[in-house]
Amino acid sequence: MIQASIQHDCKMELRDAALKATPARLAILELLEKTDKPLDVATIIEFLRKHDIQADQATVFRIVNMFTERGLTKQIQLQEGKFRYELAAKTDHHHLVCLKCGDIQDISDCNISGLEKDIEKKKGFKVLSHALEFFGACSSCQK
Amino acid sequence: MIQASIQHDCKMELRDAALKATPARLAILELLEKTDKPLDVATIIEFLRKHDIQADQATVFRIVNMFTERGLTKQIQLQEGKFRYELAAKTDHHHLVCLKCGDIQDISDCNISGLEKDIEKKKGFKVLSHALEFFGACSSCQK
DNA sequence: ATGGTTGCAAACACTTTGCACATGA
DNA sequence: TCATGTGCAAAGTGTTTGCAACCAT
Numbered sequence: 001m002i003q004a005s006i007q008h009d010c011k012m013e014l015r016d017a018a019l020k021a022t023p024a025r026l027a028i029l030e031l032l033e034k035t036d037k038p039l040d041v042a043t044i045i046e047f048l049r050k051h052d053i054q055a056d057q058a059t060v061f062r063i064v065n066m067f068t069e070r071g072l073t074k075q076i077q078l079q080e081g082k083f084r085y086e087l088a089a090k091t092d093h094h095h096l097v098c099l100k101c102g103d104i105q106d107i108s109d110c111n112i113s114g115l116e117k118d119i120e121k122k123k124g125f126k127v128l129s130h131a132l133e134f135f136g137a138c139s140s141c142q143k
Numbered sequence: 144m145i146q147a148s149i150q151h152d153c154k155m156e157l158r159d160a161a162l163k164a165t166p167a168r169l170a171i172l173e174l175l176e177k178t179d180k181p182l183d184v185a186t187i188i189e190f191l192r193k194h195d196i197q198a199d200q201a202t203v204f205r206i207v208n209m210f211t212e213r214g215l216t217k218q219i220q221l222q223e224g225k226f227r228y229e230l231a232a233k234t235d236h237h238h239l240v241c242l243k244c245g246d247i248q249d250i251s252d253c254n255i256s257g258l259e260k261d262i263e264k265k266k267g268f269k270v271l272s273h274a275l276e277f278f279g280a281c282s283s284c285q286k
Numbered sequence: 287a288t289g290g291t292t293g294c295a296a297a298c299a300c301t302t303t304g305c306a307c308a309t310g311a
Numbered sequence: 312t313c314a315t316g317t318g319c320a321a322a323g324t325g326t327t328t329g330c331a332a333c334c335a336t
Binding site for chain 1: 218219220222224226239241242248250255259262266267268269270271272273274275276277278279280281282285
């Protein structure tokens, strides 16, 4: 009963964030939990429809914004003119965006904390977060 | 006559890109030339108005898109839900975005080419470009 | 019971497009 | 001259908001 335990975890997460466990919220949280790419709202809605959970787009935007506000998710942009959302719980990582097929993969092993320290020292700019994305061709698209 | 020489350079740049030298294009190119931050379309239009160059927003969007297509400018996003444009001629650099006052400053001394080589080796992903932005508090906003 | 959530519709911000007119080379 | 560029208005995305009805706690 993997699904059930995931649902249970999601309910706890919502409770911890002082959010009510509604079907749409649970489904979105589960979706983000099992997906390894940041998702846009259109994709989330499509997923909900397929699973017979109807949810207005306004609701979905409100949910992901609320999640982001409460620290459950992170909002990112990949130079597309729209936002994507991913779980905030994931360890610090960045993305490889294939310009041909649109595939997005994570990379986690890039240490830029040294760079941030330099910036704070040299510029007096207190770094709170950063965005680092790479664009190019994934291995399949190079063939 | 600094202005005149800048204008002259801009005209050449446009000619090299096979673009006609219209007043709006020249003005936008000059603006980007003398500005050290990536600019959004609203800001560009405001500047044009102040200088009595009327240009429809559709025209400005067409111009910056054409510039980007021809390699004169780069289109970037700073997690704002809109695009900004800066000269492509600028050397590889990134931005420090102050979350309080919105100020944007450039940083150029961050060597991530080593990182890109690693990615190509480890992931087989051919990196063509990257986006790296830092968000936080600029020195004035920390006081 | 009641405050947080939702659906719906309307509005919003940003960007693109179609077409007739205008203009730079 | 004539391909290229522009203004205008309309439409296209992605996102937010007001308000009444609804539902999880």
